[in-house]
Amino acid sequence: MGVGFGRLWGAQTVSSLGDGVSHAALPLLALSLTRDPVVLAVVTAAGTLPWVLFGVLGGALVDRWDRRRAMWVTDVARAVLLAVAAVAAALGVLSIALLAAVAFGLGLGGLFFDTAATAYLPDLLGRDTVLLERANARLRGAQTAASGFAGPPAGSALLVVGRAVPLLADAVSFAVSAVLVRSLPAVPRPVPRARESLLRQARAGASYVFGDRLLLGLALRPAVGNVAFLAVETVLALFAHERLGVGALGFGLLLTAEAGGGLVGAGVASVVGRRLGTGLALSCTAAVEGVAVLGLAVAPDAYVAGGALAVCGAGMGATMVLGPSLRQAVVPAGLMGRVASVSRMLAMCAAPFGAFLGGWLAAVYGVRAALCAAGGLLLAMTAVTATMTSNRKVEAALRAVGGGGGTARPAGGRVGERAL
Numbered sequence: 395m396g397v398g399f400g401r402l403w404g405a406q407t408v409s410s411l412g413d414g415v416s417h418a419a420l421p422l423l424a425l426s427l428t429r430d431p432v433v434l435a436v437v438t439a440a441g442t443l444p445w446v447l448f449g450v451l452g453g454a455l456v457d458r459w460d461r462r463r464a465m466w467v468t469d470v471a472r473a474v475l476l477a478v479a480a481v482a483a484a485l486g487v488l489s490i491a492l493l494a495a496v497a498f499g500l501g502l503g504g505l506f507f508d509t510a511a512t513a514y515l516p517d518l519l520g521r522d523t524v525l526l527e528r529a530n531a532r533l534r535g536a537q538t539a540a541s542g543f544a545g546p547p548a549g550s551a552l553l554v555v556g557r558a559v560p561l562l563a564d565a566v567s568f569a570v571s572a573v574l575v576r577s578l579p580a581v582p583r584p585v586p587r588a589r590e591s592l593l594r595q596a597r598a599g600a601s602y603v604f605g606d607r608l609l610l611g612l613a614l615r616p617a618v619g620n621v622a623f624l625a626v627e628t629v630l631a632l633f634a635h636e637r638l639g640v641g642a643l644g645f646g647l648l649l650t651a652e653a654g655g656g657l658v659g660a661g662v663a664s665v666v667g668r669r670l671g672t673g674l675a676l677s678c679t680a681a682v683e684g685v686a687v688l689g690l691a692v693a694p695d696a697y698v699a700g701g702a703l704a705v706c707g708a709g710m711g712a713t714m715v716l717g718p719s720l721r722q723a724v725v726p727a728g729l730m731g732r733v734a735s736v737s738r739m740l741a742m743c744a745a746p747f748g749a750f751l752g753g754w755l756a757a758v759y760g761v762r763a764a765l766c767a768a769g770g771l772l773l774a775m776t777a778v779t780a781t782m783t784s785n786r787k788v789e790a791a792l793r794a795v796g797g798g799g800g801t802a803r804p805a806g807g808r809v810g811e812r813a814l
Contacts, residue, residue, distance in 0.1 A: 398518060398577075398578045398579045399518060399519070399529060401574045401575075401577055401578055402511075402514075402515070402518070402533075402574075402575070402578060403532060403533060403536060404574050405469075405570075405571040405572075405574035405575045405578075406511070406533055406536065406537060406571070407536040407537070407539075407540050408540070408567050408570045408571055408574070409469070409567050409568060409570075409571040410536065410537040410540035410545070411540040411544055411545050411548075411567055412545070412563060412564035412565075412566070412567025412568060413540075413545060413564065413567075414540060414544060414545010414546050414548070414549060414649075414653075415545045415546075415548050415549035415552060415560045415563050415564050415567075416476075416500075416545075416549065416560060416561070416564045417545060417546060417549065417649065418545065418546035418547075418548075418549030418550050418553075418560075418642075418645065418646045418649055419549040419550070419552070419553050419560035419561065420437065420493060420496075420497065421434070421437075421438075421627075421630075421631045421645075422549075422550065422553055422631065422642055422645070423483075423488065423493060423553070423557065424437045424490060424493055425631050425632070425635070426557075427488070427489065427490050427493075428490060429632075430757075431628065431629060431632060431752075431753040431754075431756040431757045431761075432750070432753045432754065432757055433490060434628060434631075434632070434753060435628045435749040435750050435752065435753030436490065436494050437490065437493050437494050437497055438497075438624060438627060438628045438749040439624075439745065439746035439749040439750060440494040440495070440497040440498045440501070441497035441498065441500060441501040441504075442501060442620075442624070442742045442745035442746050442749070443498055443501065443742075443746060444498060444501040444502035444504075444505050444742075445501065445505055445738055445739045445741070445742025445743065445745075446739070446742055446743045446746065448502070448505060449505065449735050449736065449738060449739025449742060449743070450596040450597075450599065450600055450732070450735060450736055450739055451592065451593075451596050452505045452506055452509055452735050453509050453596065453599055453731045453732035453733070453734060453735025453736060453739075454592050454593075454595040454596040454599060454731070454732055454735075455506075455592070455731075456506065456509045456510050456513055456731035456732075456735065457513070457595065457599075457728065457729070457730070457731035457732055458592075458595075459510070460580070461510040461511075461513050461514040461517075461581070461731070462510075462514060462575060462576075462578050462580060462581070464506050464507070464510040465506075465507050465510045465511055465514070465575045466571075466572045466573075466575040466576040467572075468503045468506045468507040468510075469503075469507065469568045469569070469571045469572035469575060470568070470569070470572045471499075471503055472499070472500055472503040472507075472565075472568045473565045473566070473568035473569040473572065474565075475496060475499045475500065475503070475565075476496070476500075476561050476562070476564050476565035476568065477561075477562065477565045479492065479493075479496045479561045480558040480559075480561035480562040480565060481558070483556075483557040483558035483561055484556070484557070484558040488557065496561075501742075505735070505738075508734075508738065509731050509734050509735045509738065510731070512718065512722070512730065512731075512734040513727075513730040513731040513734060514578075514581065515529060515530075515722065516722045516723075516727065516730065517581040517727060518578075518579070518581060526719045526722050526723060527664055527715070527719045528664075530714075530715050530718055530719045530722075531660050531661065531663060531664060531715045534656075534660040534711060534714050534715050535657055535660045535661060535711075539653070539657055546645075546646040546647075546649035546650050546653070547643070547646040547647065547650055548560075548563070548646075549563075549646060550642045550643050550645065550646035551643070551646075553642060554642070595732065596732065598729070598732065599729055599731075599732025599733055599735070599736050600732075600736050602725075602729055602732070602733055602736075603733055603736045603737060607782050607787065608724070608782065608783060608787045608788065608791050609721065609724075609725070609733065609737070610782060611779045611782025611783040611787075612676075612717050612720065612721055612737065612783060613736070613737040613740045613741070614740070614775070614778075614779050614782070615676065615680060615713070615717070615775065615779055615783070616717075616737070616738075616740075616741035617740040617741045617743070617744045618744065618771065618772075618774075618775035618778075618779075619680070619683070619741070619772060619775060620741045620742065620744045620745040620748055621744045621745070621747055621748035621751065621768075621771060622683075622684075622687065622748060622767075622768035622769070622771045622772045622775075623748065623768070624744075624745045624746070624747075624748030624749040624752065625748045625749065625751050625752030625755070625764050625765075625767065625768040626687060626690070626752065626764070626765060626768050627749070627752075628748075628749045628750075628752035628753050628756070628764075629752050629753070629755075629756045629761045629764045629765070630645075630648070631645055632756065632761055633761040633762075633765070634648055634696070634699075636761065637761060637762070638693070638695060638696045638699055639696070640696050644696060647700070648696065648699060648700055648703055649703075651700035651701070651703045651704045651707070652703035652704060652706060652707035653707060654704055654707065655703065655704035655705055655706065655707030655708035655709075655710075655711065656707035656708065656710055656711035656714075657707075657711060658707075658708050658711065659679070659707065659708035659709060659710065659711025659712040659713075659715075660711040660712065660714065660715050661711075662708075662712065663675075663711065663712040663713075663715035663716050664715070666678070666679075666712055666716075667716050671785035671788065671789075672716055672720055672783075672785065672788045673783045673784045673785040673786070673787060673788045674784070674785055675712065675716055676713060676716055676717060676783050677776055677779075677780045677783070679709040679710075679712045679713045679716075680709065680713065680772060680775060680776040680779075681709075681772075681773065681776045682705060682706075682708065682709035683706050683709040683710060683713075683772050684769050684770070684771075684772030684773035684775075684776060685705075685769070685773070686702045686703070686705040686706035686709065686769075687702070687706055687765060687768050687769035687772060688765075688766065688769035688770070689701075689702035689705070689769075690702035690703060690706070690765055690769075691762050691765035691766045691768075691769060692762070720788065720791075720792075721733065721734070721737070723792065723795060724791045724792065724794075724795050748768075751764070751767070752764040752768070755767055
């Protein structure tokens with residue numbers, strides 16, 4: 395798979411385990427302080443704001459920096475932030491404002507780490523699309539297993555032990571990740587154009603995405619999807635407590651069901667892409683997500699809700715393997731950080747709107763209305779972006795890279811080639 399990939403895989407796995415702990419603990423900590431859906435939305439939205447404020451510039455910085463160093467320094471900073479929050483929880487001074495600040499800091503760290511990791515991986519693997527597909531499937535599978543299966547139940551259980559314990563556990567996971575990332579092999583540092591300003595480089599990255607219909611379609615899917623998913627995430631704890639009648643442990647198990655589906659989706663993504671073609675596969679997974687969220691909205695009990703979340707997770711898991719692998723294969727190395735950050739920024743810009751939309755709909759019309767709106771939005775997005783990421787456009791983009799001496803292969807089951 396390449397020198398150092400095992401350490402990168404290990405670093406992201408242990409960090410994802412900590413993320414899963416926090417993913418279950420933070421909403422429950424917020425719920426212990428308030429039952430107001432709009433206030434709960436503040437904590438959810440705070441984690442996405444760094445992408446809204448700094449997304450494009452962050453990508454430009456990553457394209458200038460040593461990407462390995464950016465990753466481990468960010469991990470150290472997040473470990474310190476969570477340690478401070480754990481102390482506050484132990485002293486009994488935790489508040490919604492402090493939780494929102496922690497979410498914002500973790501989001502800012504995620505901006506730099508995720509962008510750097512996305513840009514570092516194709517350099518580590520020599521931009522081989524087959525290796526990228528396998529690597530992204532393994533990374534996504536490990537992330538899902540750690541942050542979904544093991545993390546949420548552990549977070550719920552650790553919260554029973556003490557309010558500071560899950561925050562401290564996540565801090566330790568970031569510290570371990572930093573040590574592993576620090577040991578990764580160095581890759582050539584991108585060389586920016588002489589006298590080109592940071593703002594101009596950032597604009598170049600945005601122009602590259604908006605000027606390419608395929609890349610724009612790949613960016614719009616998670617952007618619109620995040621409106622829906624953040625609406626769901628904002629009200630899910632409240633929905634589980636008030637409508638399904640489950641407590642903290644049950645909520646953690648619901649998240650685990652979603653993660654289980656995600657693990658299956660990541661595992662079968664390559665097969666689905668090869669049979670249907672990458673473009674059609676991405677449209678199908680988006681449609682599956684929409685139908686599953688509608689199923690969640692009408693679920694009469696926790697078992698049906700868990701099944702709906704598992705199906706939704708499967709669609710998301712497959713999407714998160716196919717989409718990033720395709721983008722990493724067709725984008726030049728010198729633009730990878732900016733293109734990744736612009737795409738992620740579009741998704742994150744939409745996320746606060748989704749969080750507040752979910753909170754408002756739940757407060758005015760009830761939590762089921764928020765879930766129905768989210769499912770309908772996902773289905774509408776599928777119809778709008780289907781032609782932008784069609785098999786024909788995917789195949790043309792990969793042929794262009796392959797024709798230029800790259801290792802990309804055409805996608806699409808009908809032409810008999812391996813899909814991303």
